[in-house]
Amino acid sequence: MPSNIHSHESREEYPPTLRYDVTPSDRDVIKRIVEGTGFFRTDEISVAVELIDERLKKGDASGYYFILAEMVGIVTGYACYGPIACTLGSYDLHWIAVDPAYQRRSLGRILLREVERHVLQNGGRHIYIETSGRPQYIPTRSFYQQCGYQIAAVLPDFYDRNDDKVVWRKIL
Amino acid sequence: MPSNIHSHESREEYPPTLRYDVTPSDRDVIKRIVEGTGFFRTDEISVAVELIDERLKKGDASGYYFILAEMVGIVTGYACYGPIACTLGSYDLHWIAVDPAYQRRSLGRILLREVERHVLQNGGRHIYIETSGRPQYIPTRSFYQQCGYQIAAVLPDFYDRNDDKVVWRKIL
Numbered sequence: 504m505p506s507n508i509h510s511h512e513s514r515e516e517y518p519p520t521l522r523y524d525v526t527p528s529d530r531d532v533i534k535r536i537v538e539g540t541g542f543f544r545t546d547e548i549s550v551a552v553e554l555i556d557e558r559l560k561k562g563d564a565s566g567y568y569f570i571l572a573e574m575v576g577i578v579t580g581y582a583c584y585g586p587i588a589c590t591l592g593s594y595d596l597h598w599i600a601v602d603p604a605y606q607r608r609s610l611g612r613i614l615l616r617e618v619e620r621h622v623l624q625n626g627g628r629h630i631y632i633e634t635s636g637r638p639q640y641i642p643t644r645s646f647y648q649q650c651g652y653q654i655a656a657v658l659p660d661f662y663d664r665n666d667d668k669v670v671w672r673k674i675l
Numbered sequence: 676m677p678s679n680i681h682s683h684e685s686r687e688e689y690p691p692t693l694r695y696d697v698t699p700s701d702r703d704v705i706k707r708i709v710e711g712t713g714f715f716r717t718d719e720i721s722v723a724v725e726l727i728d729e730r731l732k733k734g735d736a737s738g739y740y741f742i743l744a745e746m747v748g749i750v751t752g753y754a755c756y757g758p759i760a761c762t763l764g765s766y767d768l769h770w771i772a773v774d775p776a777y778q779r780r781s782l783g784r785i786l787l788r789e790v791e792r793h794v795l796q797n798g799g800r801h802i803y804i805e806t807s808g809r810p811q812y813i814p815t816r817s818f819y820q821q822c823g824y825q826i827a828a829v830l831p832d833f834y835d836r837n838d839d840k841v842v843w844r845k846i847l
Contacts, residue, residue: 655830657828661801
């Protein structure tokens, strides 16, 4: 799943508050962040919204867990992850996005680290991240690499012709 | 996703009737077939039933399409497939299973060919099948190979420790 995180995050000032419960009002906030990145296609944005809708409807049973980064009450980024069905210990990072106005503050890195901590606490062994092989994603790939992820598989033309799927994995 | 299809299917007698709509009564039939194979874990069986529940609730919008093989009105096997979200032209074969009492009649092959025909008709380019790397699946892998599928990726320890995910792909 997509992310708009770039590798050159640096400012560590104003550490965010992390929140683990989502409320109905987060739906529009998340949609705004995802749209605001200018990074995602309409169908991708719909999927991002579907995940929070499922979470709001079914809670933990949805299999979608959220971590929201807030600064003085304003949501500045979020991650969505969950266990992969029919596996023991494999998790997907479904989504990670940071409001463009708040990038370069290590928010992506803080969110991803927190996801890893939670997955490990719940007995997870692996985290998988699926990204596109398109040039647009070069900074994203660089971010995952710096966070200790490695390429586990490449599926040529998976998303579309000339749009490969790259599967990243971190063994916890 | 799992399948209990073996490679040494041979008898072509009694060609099955294929059906593309599912009814609430198919729910128990599919559960019985999947359980009857003795091939799947309880959590895998739950997922098989979830897919038909989603289909019954949401129709095409579920993204799950079914093909059922019938002989004189008795469902003897089925396949479930669908487009992969956020891709253009990539499909997953979610499930394929044949009632053990009706194996060795090429039902698996007939079902898989029909899935491929439908995917192609709908502009699909690729079909993906995810299977376990455990020895139990050697005959299944042989079946996919004979049907023209190739290994696109192997993810070590994905399902569990010592239980790899093997991703098969056919380019249509």
